[in-house]
Amino acid sequence: MMEKMIIGRYVPAESVLHRMDPRSKLIIVFLFVAVVFLANNLWTYLILLGYTLLMAALSRIPARFLIAGLKPVLFLVLFTFFLHLFLTKEGEVILEIGWLSIYEEGIRQGIFISLRFFLLILITSLLTLTTTPIEITDGLEILLGPLKKVNFPVHELALMMSISLRFIPTLMDETDKIMKAQTARGVEYSSGPIKERMKAIVPLLIPLFISSFKRAEELAVAMEARGYKGGEGRTKYRQLQWKNTDTMMILLLLAVTALLIVFRG
Amino acid sequence: MDISLQNVEYRYSVGTPFEHLAIADVSIDIPSGSYLAIIGHTGSGKSTVLQHLNALLKPTKGTVLIGSREIKAGRKEKNLKGVRKKVGIVFQFPEHQLFEETVEKDICFGPMNFGVSEEEAKRRARAAIFQVGLSEEILEKSPFDLSGGQMRRVAIAGVLAMDPECIVLDEPTAGLDPRGRKEIMDLFYRLHQERGLSTVLVTHSMEDAARYADEIVIMHKGKVRKKGSPKEIFSVPAELLELGLDVPEVVRFQMKLEQTFSTKFEKVCLSQDELTDMVASYLTGRTSL
Ligand SMILES: Nc1ncnc2c1ncn2[C@@H]1O[C@H](COP(=O)(O)OP(=O)(O)OP(=O)(O)O)[C@@H](O)[C@H]1O
């Protein structure tokens, strides 16, 4: 029932993006988030779109799958679009239906902002689709390393993150199982009135919470039993390797940034 | 109510890189009142088959007939409640589905979803709790204060209270102690005999398959490898061993006996009594083995 969701999932494949160092991918994503806000006209948005599509193509993840997987968030994108469409009251009036009037600026804003939103989601999804959760955490831990100096619990944060990421698929499986068990007991999740469906959440959430707490406790006991102690002095099994491709990809994004600065209005 | 799978195929996650063919070309008939056991190595598709029996999964190819209801690949199905009322499923580790404040409420949950009145549901809860071998006091307790074995029984009671015409069991006794195991299996067998409940059992216990089932289906790599009565299935132990499955202890004992004395009995025995009789008559027939 939830098998189409792709957010937060890793898809193993052989591609340039898969082989990159997680650190460079993280840097690129952070940079991209900032760079997106440079775009403010048709050309700059086209450049951004082109860059994002290029990255999607490089990931070698089937387009069909990407689109199907992004469908759930497409709703949010559309919502953003209509919000701006109806609430922006600048520029010329293009259309009037009763009390509702749509302005030129509304269409512009709607398209640009929802596109910006969409690109951000796509780029971050590409990160998680091509990088295992463990790699992401390793990368983050190193990138945030300097913060240890100011007593920021970097290692603990990274550990928390890797544990949560690790358990997302487990939680999805569990959700699916419990949904099926309750469906067999007469609950309807995919049809029926909204009120009934809201009520159907309870028999799903309670078992999920209970098993999550149980699992957390077991994990804690298992770690304790093996004498886990993170941070200082703990060696790493996986070593990250910065390669030429990583430098090149960052340069590519810098080039795109330069283009955006040139073309922005 | 008869259930029948006709050339059923199921793929998980169609259209994604995770697409996975779980079962293919599976045809199984479950006539009203029969007891079918499905055995097979882990990952052979048993649970996937089971979920077709009350339309939790819809085939990606082929047809499933549940009573008069036809579920065909590629068609949108609505109103499946009627089907789910008739076919109760006890999942692997059913205790994970408990959620209500009290055991009684949890048992009543299923029946009331299917439109049974509260009084009637409570009456059924009481009956079901006795059937699974627990006492009445437990009805007022929170399901989360119970032991694992008790939770399992409560979950089973929740399915029984739906009063299904067919009951589908996915390794219902996994993780129970031997006595609990026998009690639960005997309970299902009694219901099968007394009420004519069609029963489908997925099990890793060859003993249970041999003891209770009228028919056994062997699944292997998502396909039906063999169908037959327990006698037919266990009379060729070599085939089962080759599939990574076991044979009941009695059959293994008989094999050893035949090997040691280089002889061959005329039939395969599925219970100790049967084997004892056979050996006895063999001994009286001839003076020495
Ligand atoms: N939700 C799912 N998504 C993707 N693949 C699945 C899913 N559930 C099962 N599978 C796959 O389908 C195949 C059959 O699984 P199934 O659970 O039916 O096996 P099984 O015979 O019940 O095994 P077991 O004895 O371990 O319970 C397996 O290869 C499994 O990996």
Ligand SMILES: [Mg+2]
């Ligand atoms: Mg199974």
